[in-house]
Amino acid sequence: MNSERSTIIRKKDLSLWERMYIPEIVKGMKLTIRQMFAPTFTTQYPDERFQPPASFRGRPVLVEENGVERCVACGLCSRVCPALAIEVQAGETELGKERYPEKFEINMIRCIFCGFCEEVCPEEAIIMSQEYELAFTKPQDALFGKDKLVVPIEKVQTRLNFLRANR
Amino acid sequence: MSEIVTTPPTSSTGRTLRTEEMILNMGPQHPATHGVLRLELVVDGEIVVDVIPHIGYLHRCFEKHCEHMTNYQQVIPYTDRMDYVASMTNEFGFVVAAERLLKIQVPERVEYIRVIMAELQRIASHLIAIGTYGIDIGAFTPFLYCFRDREKILDLFEMTCGARLLYNYMWVGGLSHDIPPDFIPKAKEFCAYFKPNIKELNDLLTYNEIFVKRTANVGVLPADVAINYGCSGPMLRGSGVDWDLRRDDPYSIYNKFAWDVCVGKGEMGTVGDCWDRHIVRAREMEQSIRIIEQALEQIPEGNVQAALPKRIRPNPGEVYARIESPRGELGYYIVSDGSATPYRIKARSPAFSNLSVINEISKGAMIADMVAIAGSIDIVLGEVDR
Ligand code: SF4
Ligand code: SF4
Numbered sequence: 165m166n167s168e169r170s171t172i173i174r175k176k177d178l179s180l181w182e183r184m185y186i187p188e189i190v191k192g193m194k195l196t197i198r199q200m201f202a203p204t205f206t207t208q209y210p211d212e213r214f215q216p217p218a219s220f221r222g223r224p225v226l227v228e229e230n231g232v233e234r235c236v237a238c239g240l241c242s243r244v245c246p247a248l249a250i251e252v253q254a255g256e257t258e259l260g261k262e263r264y265p266e267k268f269e270i271n272m273i274r275c276i277f278c279g280f281c282e283e284v285c286p287e288e289a290i291i292m293s294q295e296y297e298l299a300f301t302k303p304q305d306a307l308f309g310k311d312k313l314v315v316p317i318e319k320v321q322t323r324l325n326f327l328r329a330n331r
Numbered sequence: 332m333s334e335i336v337t338t339p340p341t342s343s344t345g346r347t348l349r350t351e352e353m354i355l356n357m358g359p360q361h362p363a364t365h366g367v368l369r370l371e372l373v374v375d376g377e378i379v380v381d382v383i384p385h386i387g388y389l390h391r392c393f394e395k396h397c398e399h400m401t402n403y404q405q406v407i408p409y410t411d412r413m414d415y416v417a418s419m420t421n422e423f424g425f426v427v428a429a430e431r432l433l434k435i436q437v438p439e440r441v442e443y444i445r446v447i448m449a450e451l452q453r454i455a456s457h458l459i460a461i462g463t464y465g466i467d468i469g470a471f472t473p474f475l476y477c478f479r480d481r482e483k484i485l486d487l488f489e490m491t492c493g494a495r496l497l498y499n500y501m502w503v504g505g506l507s508h509d510i511p512p513d514f515i516p517k518a519k520e521f522c523a524y525f526k527p528n529i530k531e532l533n534d535l536l537t538y539n540e541i542f543v544k545r546t547a548n549v550g551v552l553p554a555d556v557a558i559n560y561g562c563s564g565p566m567l568r569g570s571g572v573d574w575d576l577r578r579d580d581p582y583s584i585y586n587k588f589a590w591d592v593c594v595g596k597g598e599m600g601t602v603g604d605c606w607d608r609h610i611v612r613a614r615e616m617e618q619s620i621r622i623i624e625q626a627l628e629q630i631p632e633g634n635v636q637a638a639l640p641k642r643i644r645p646n647p648g649e650v651y652a653r654i655e656s657p658r659g660e661l662g663y664y665i666v667s668d669g670s671a672t673p674y675r676i677k678a679r680s681p682a683f684s685n686l687s688v689i690n691e692i693s694k695g696a697m698i699a700d701m702v703a704i705a706g707s708i709d710i711v712l713g714e715v716d717r
Pocket of ligand 1: 234235236237238239240241242252284285286287288289290
């Protein structure tokens with residue numbers, strides 16, 4: 165600090181009145197008091213919930229249509245995932261799509277909500293939902309299997325509409 | 332202002348007492364270090380003799396990870412996580428580098444949207460810097476108003492790309508998707524709303540006598556030292572060096588807008604003190620608003636995904652591209668071996684170089700001033716450690 169390249173200018177010592185900084189504090193308090201009568205800009209969280217817009221990227225889910233998930237277990241999403249969060253194992257089925265995911269697991273501790281899986285999926289089978297409340301007490305709870313991932317199509321319709329309009 | 336006692340203390344019997352320097356650890360859990368930074372202070376009483384920063388608590392192997400991606404696009408979410416309060420500019424730097432390597436030209440509309448996003452991000456980042464700096468000095472109130480305004484910017488980002496902090500919005504060759512139709516009116520509304528708030532913030536904090544007393548003449552960084560240590564951004568401009576990559580090494584379309592580079596002039600004390608660094612950030616927000624307003628007026632129509640390459644396979648070669656992030660010169664050095672995976676990526680992070688100067692500027696300061704000095708550097712440890 166006291167290097168030769170710079171000189172320190174010290175103003176003279178303050179008087180007692182100046183040292184109390186009363187005008188400065190009054191100036192700050194004026195804004196605070198004005199703000200007390202302005203509308204609040206906070207949300208009372210558990211009582212009032214935040215409604216995400218359609219563009220929001222919440223946890224990824226698998227879309228279920230007519231009782232079966234759309235996924236054909238092509239494995240593209242697990243290949244594109246930068247965090248290596250997805251594990252897919254394919255099985256054969258009698259249905260028209262021929263292949264289905266026998267096991268589909270997303271490790272929600274690893275997932276970084278980037279949305280690449282949704283972007284790459286050829287069947288619109290994996291979708292970023294609007295759910296954002298994801299807290300676990302045990303790491304095992306964070307392994308979301310098909311039981312937690314598959315959701316009916318009605319629940320993600322807003323996101324599907326958004327993707328149609330923007331892709 | 333007490334004088335420094337030079338005579339050695341004596342005991343009641345008149346014997347000379349031995350004194351020695353003490354080592355004091357500031358951090359990694361210290362609230363004023365803005366993340367997990369440990370500063371080892373060697374103190375002589377109340378005077379700081381030496382400062383040794385210990386970093387690396389947030390190291391996540393960014394560069395090594397990139398070598399193991401299956402393509403270039405996958406690197407982008409990782410760049411987001413370097414400087415997590417200015418993710419948009421991190422992506423911006425990477426896509427500019429990758430596009431130079433691929434030699435692709437992105438559509439005009441994409442450039443405009445990128446500039447708007449980057450400048451909004453600069454405001455958001457400076458708001459955090461200013462707000463938390465207020466807390467360091469002991470002014471809690473401005474922080475809340477800063478966060479109120481930052482929230483409005485995050486809302487704009489959220490309606491565009493779906494995330495509030497880590498966007499993954501700018502892709503190599505374009506954007507993940509276009510801005511929604513109501514973005515432009517909302518962004519204009521924000522600019523009109525925010526301009527008076529900058530003045531309010533300056534009245535509340537910048538020109539507050541208490542704040543000035545704590546920051547003026549503290550942590551003086553002379554211009555030649557700043558240059559020698561590779562400081563950039565508001566750190567360098569605060570020392571009176573007129574250098575901004577947006578003007579001096581133009582990338583994207585910054586040369587289309589009229590705006591000024593803000594430099595510290597030592598209005599409250601010495602050129603290059605903490606107050607100068609603070610005022611540069613406050614004034615840069617005004618300039619960012621100017622850029623955004625011009626860009627919103629001129630933005631052309633077009634398809635933002637037209638130039639997205641199907642497969643990104645650059646020819647063997649290397650490139651270094653740098654942009655002006657809110658903290659300074661953010662550079663990416665990419666080496667390609669012709670495959671779809673980057674061979675090597677090196678990130679030059681501004682906060683790392685800025686932090687290295689802390690020892691130089693805090694020698695001889697009081698311990699209480701250390702907090703003011705460390706805060707004025709505006710480090711983000713995610714970027715220092717990567
Ligand atoms: S979710 Fe989509 S991308 Fe992933 S395996 Fe199923 S069909 Fe393929
Ligand atoms: S959102 Fe990203 S990180 Fe999460 S599962 Fe999909 S691709 Fe992987």
